Amino acid sequence: MSTERITKKLTFKTFRFNAETDFLPYFKTYEMEVGKDELVLDILNRIKWEFDGSFSYRRSCRHGICGSCSIKVNGKPVLSCKQNVWELVDIFKTDTLLLEPQSKKRVVKDMIIDKKDFWDKHARLKPYLEAEIDEHPEKEILVSPEEAEELLEADYCIQCGNCYYACPVVEVNEEYFGPAQFAKAYRFNADVRDTAKRERLEAVRPMGPGVWDCVKCFECAEACPKDVNPIEKITKLHNQLFEEGMAEDNVATRHAVGFKHSIKKHGLLDEGELVRYSEGNIGVLKHLPEAIAMFKKGKIVMPWNMPKSKNLDEIKTLVKSSSKVKF
Amino acid sequence: MAELKYALYTGCTARESTPELLMSTMAVAKKLGIELILLDEASCCGASHLQDFDDFLSLVLNARNICYAEKLGLPMVTICNTCQLNTVMTKERLDSDEDLKSQVNEKLAEVGLEYKGTSSVRHFLYALIDDYGLDKLAEKVEKPLSDFNVAAFYGCHNIRPSHIHHKHNSKVIEKDVGEGGGEEGFTTDPMMAKYNNNENPYNPNSLDRLIEALQGKSVDYDSKNKCCGFHADLQAPKTANRLTGTALLDAIDNDADMMVTPCPLCHLNMDVKQHAVAKEMGRDIALPVLHLPQLVGLALGIDPKELGLQHNVSEATFV
Ligand code: SF4
Ligand code: SF4
Ligand code: FES
Numbered sequence: 001m002s003t004e005r006i007t008k009k010l011t012f013k014t015f016r017f018n019a020e021t022d023f024l025p026y027f028k029t030y031e032m033e034v035g036k037d038e039l040v041l042d043i044l045n046r047i048k049w050e051f052d053g054s055f056s057y058r059r060s061c062r063h064g065i066c067g068s069c070s071i072k073v074n075g076k077p078v079l080s081c082k083q084n085v086w087e088l089v090d091i092f093k094t095d096t097l098l099l100e101p102q103s104k105k106r107v108v109k110d111m112i113i114d115k116k117d118f119w120d121k122h123a124r125l126k127p128y129l130e131a132e133i134d135e136h137p138e139k140e141i142l143v144s145p146e147e148a149e150e151l152l153e154a155d156y157c158i159q160c161g162n163c164y165y166a167c168p169v170v171e172v173n174e175e176y177f178g179p180a181q182f183a184k185a186y187r188f189n190a191d192v193r194d195t196a197k198r199e200r201l202e203a204v205r206p207m208g209p210g211v212w213d214c215v216k217c218f219e220c221a222e223a224c225p226k227d228v229n230p231i232e233k234i235t236k237l238h239n240q241l242f243e244e245g246m247a248e249d250n251v252a253t254r255h256a257v258g259f260k261h262s263i264k265k266h267g268l269l270d271e272g273e274l275v276r277y278s279e280g281n282i283g284v285l286k287h288l289p290e291a292i293a294m295f296k297k298g299k300i301v302m303p304w305n306m307p308k309s310k311n312l313d314e315i316k317t318l319v320k321s322s323s324k325v326k327f
Numbered sequence: 328m329a330e331l332k333y334a335l336y337t338g339c340t341a342r343e344s345t346p347e348l349l350m351s352t353m354a355v356a357k358k359l360g361i362e363l364i365l366l367d368e369a370s371c372c373g374a375s376h377l378q379d380f381d382d383f384l385s386l387v388l389n390a391r392n393i394c395y396a397e398k399l400g401l402p403m404v405t406i407c408n409t410c411q412l413n414t415v416m417t418k419e420r421l422d423s424d425e426d427l428k429s430q431v432n433e434k435l436a437e438v439g440l441e442y443k444g445t446s447s448v449r450h451f452l453y454a455l456i457d458d459y460g461l462d463k464l465a466e467k468v469e470k471p472l473s474d475f476n477v478a479a480f481y482g483c484h485n486i487r488p489s490h491i492h493h494k495h496n497s498k499v500i501e502k503d504v505g506e507g508g509g510e511e512g513f514t515t516d517p518m519m520a521k522y523n524n525n526e527n528p529y530n531p532n533s534l535d536r537l538i539e540a541l542q543g544k545s546v547d548y549d550s551k552n553k554c555c556g557f558h559a560d561l562q563a564p565k566t567a568n569r570l571t572g573t574a575l576l577d578a579i580d581n582d583a584d585m586m587v588t589p590c591p592l593c594h595l596n597m598d599v600k601q602h603a604v605a606k607e608m609g610r611d612i613a614l615p616v617l618h619l620p621q622l623v624g625l626a627l628g629i630d631p632k633e634l635g636l637q638h639n640v641s642e643a644t645f646v
Contacts, residue, residue, distance in 0.1 A: 076529040091527050168554050172569045213563045215570065216375050217554035218487035222528055229488075238379035252562035259377035263388065267370040269339040278561050290599055294344060297638050299599075301343045310367040314391070314438035322387040322434045325380055 007033035008089065011096040012043060014055075018109050025107070028052070034085050041069055041080035043099070044111070057111035064225065067160035071111050072100045077162035079225040102165040118161050121177050125185040125203055130196035147192045154187035154233050156226040163220035163230050175209040179220035179230035182211060186233035189240060201246050204237055211237045212252035242325050254278045257327045264319040267309025272300060331458055332362040333404035334396035334446070336414065339371050340591040341406055347635025348591050351620035352406050352451060354633045358624070359459060359467065363404070368395045372413040374592075375558060386427070387434045389417035390442040394435065402447045404454050406620070408484035408590035409558075411450045415495045418448055449496050450485055452589045452619055456533055457498035465540040469628030472543030475585060477622065478578035478614075479534035479545055480597065482590035483554050486528040496526075528552060534587065534619075541626035548581040550574035555596040565607065571596040572608035585615040585643065587622045594618055599640045615643035 010032065017025035030051050034043070041059055048055045059069040062081045069080040074092050088097055099111070106113040133141075163179040164170055170178045177185075185200045204210045211234050220230040238256070241247040255278040262270045272291075276284045294300050301307070309315055341349040356363045369392040371377070373385040392414065396403035405411040421428045422444045432441055455464060486492060526533055531552050535545040553574055556567030575597060578586050588594050596604075598616040605612040616639065617625075624634040636643050 074529060092530060168556075168570055169559075169563075169566055172566050173563070207562055213559055213566060215554050215556045215563070215566065216558040217483040219483075219554070221488040235375075235379055235382070239382055242380055250562075253380075255561050256376045256380040259371065259373055260381060260384065263371050263373075263377070268342060269371040269374070271339065271343050275561065289602065293602070293640050294599060297640050298346065299344045299638055299640070307342045309370050311438075314368075314440070315370050315388070317438055318387050318391065318434055319384065321437055322384045323381055324383045327380065 005035055007035050008086065008095065010034045010085070010089065012047065013096060013098045014047065014110075015098075015100040015104070015107075016055075016110055017107050018054075019107065020109075025104070036084075036086045038085050039081055040071070040073060040078055040083045040085060040088075040099075043085060044069075044071075044080055056109040065158055067158035070102055070160040070162050070225075072098075072102060074098050075100075077102060077166050077223040077225075079160060079162070082225055102161060106165075113165075115161055117174075118159075118164050118178070118180070121181045122159070122184060125177065125181050125200055126188065126196050127181075127184045129188055129191060129194050131193045132195065141193060143192060151187050151190040153228055154183050154190065157183050157187065157228045158226060160225065162223040162225060163228075166219040166223040168217060168219065169213055169215055173208070173213060176213050177204065177209050179214075179234065180228075182214075182237055183228050183230040183233045186236055189237070197240070198244065198246065201237070201241055201244060205241055205246060205248060207250065207252060211241075212250075239325075242327055247327060251278050251280075251283065253327065260319065260323065264316060266306055267312050267315045268307055270303075270306055273303070330360070330362060331454070332401055333364070333454065334366050334399050334401040335363040336366050336369050336392060336396070336403050336405045336410060336448075338405065338407040338410040338591070339374075340595070345591040345594060345618065345638070347621065347638035348406060348594070348618045350633065350635040351618055351624050351629075354629050355620040355624045355627065358627050358629060359455075359464070361454075361459065364399060364401065366392065366395050366403070368392075372410045374409050375413060378413070383430075385413070386417055386420065387431050389414055390421060390431050391435060391438075391440060393418060393444075393446055393448065394440045394442050396446040396448075397443055400445075402449065404449055404451050406451045406589075407592065408450065408482040409592055411448065411496070412484035412491070414448050415491055418444065418495070419491060447495065450589060452485065452533060452537070453496045453498070455623065456537060461536060461540045464537075464623070465542075468541055468626045470626055472538070472541045472622075472626050475543045476546050476582050477538045477543045478548060478581070478583035478586040479531075479538060479551050480555070480574060480578070480586050480588040480593055480616075481526075481531050481534060481552050482588055482593040485589055486526050486531050486552060489526065489528045492526060534589065537619075537623070538587070541623065543622075543626075546578060546581050546583045548577045548583070550577040555593045557592040557596050560596065567596065568600070568604045568607040571600060572604040572610075572612070575601065575604065575612050575614055576608060576610060579612065579614055583614060585617055585622075587617045587619060589619040591618065601641055613641060615639065615641050617643060 012030045013027050016028050044057045060066040064082040101107050101111045101113050103113050108114050167179050169176045188194045189197045214234050247253045258274045258277040370388050377385045538545040556570035560567045601612045621634045
């Protein structure tokens, strides 16, 4: 058997910037032979050890558990110590990989970013268990496997921030809590021992910072190296707001509830009516310019022409019998 | 090759605010000899919003839609990214959870239906590319798009979360992948694209390949795989407008003559809202935005009227 190590010659284009000395960021290119077992973190190490000792990045555990080594490669958020390099070559079908920090506008030095906003928002959602615990309990507090299952996925979050810095809403709305923060809120809300559920729901329900501002792009689900699926947890927080009777009557909640009314009536969605129902009779007026433009182009269905699903009776029956939530 | 035949789940938008989507889909299918049976019984997929309110109800309704494709013994094809995602997410959950499936079937039994899980569910984009075939499509081009730079706008719900789409939109199905197939054999790694020729959500290429098959030039721009903001249009209009605006301007700044999207919801934001978005961005925006089948139809030489181009708000008269 040959002992020759099989390698690929790869080029790494690397984002460089030192907030203390540089006016503008720049890219430096490094070429090296890379073996098939090498991880992105190995490359970061080799750049530092073999090319430039000033190159900076974060790492700690090397076991995919501390969440400090996240960067972006060709735009894909990765956990450096988990992501194999050849796999990236394979999926991007290229020998040139672009190494960048998670968020360029927060860069301190090279791959290191300032995560202050991430942690601050985190802290505001009580990211810990709040419970009346007897300091000298006679027996353990039992949590059944089914109850544990409810929060398991969310519990895997290592706060790497991949989802947060990938979220487009975080980029355009500074108030927005962000996916990791919501996943954490859900983590403790779903814990049967916790007593602060309503407080957390109170914090996540306002428009602007809260769960209603999610655009449902699934960037967070895609970015997460631990399969936490934050958007799914956001959906569950929406559900909890309704189940707990804490959903405020606003454009976002009416928008969600309006689907049920429309489906019950037509099977299909009455799109015009949904906007009116969500916005209210006054609010709807701000959509007038678009409505007129659409009308002119034959894109508005008049109420009397509203299409209905065939076998609408079935749909009505199912809405009646399967509906589990009240608003 | 056997005749291609699908059960078409139109979704609501193609029946209402984007009638041109249904018109152009039917026209393209006819021209290519693809048979589409309309699922007139189907209801709204909930568009991810009903799911926020009443998750179980949305499962029941989506399962019912799939039942009708199963009754016809046909694969289901969708023409909206959000319909596609909500339908396959339902399918995923029911197919992997017997208990949930029987809860849903208990309800469906009240109306004489049963969800079995026998029909596949795919977006028309991938039916064209993988089932019909890009080579065959290229042969049918009568009016090459050679004069045009076309910006592909993918839309979130056809590319993310990728493991779901790899399983449903991809040509390579579960049993062909990995050792022994089944859940174990199927990769959950988001981007093991080596197993198929499907999308890398960070660098998708299906639409680009399609544009090139129609002899157009696909525009390289950063926003192609980004979100248009549609699902927060009402509650967070500023956010939505900024996302839509950034993508439109990115396409314009990279010399796009037009944009194409497989999602009618992206289309509504990109096409109808250009005026409002321009205000938010402080720049003029004028870019024709075509539905996927409108673009294909033009290249196939179908009359623009039949493709409903007169319904597009941003003038597409140059074609
Ligand atoms: S799905 Fe919502 S939370 Fe997740 S990245 Fe998109 S906007 Fe952010
Ligand atoms: S949810 Fe996932 S991506 Fe987000 S911080 Fe936690 S581990 Fe990282
Ligand atoms: S070094 Fe700890 S997660 Fe990578």
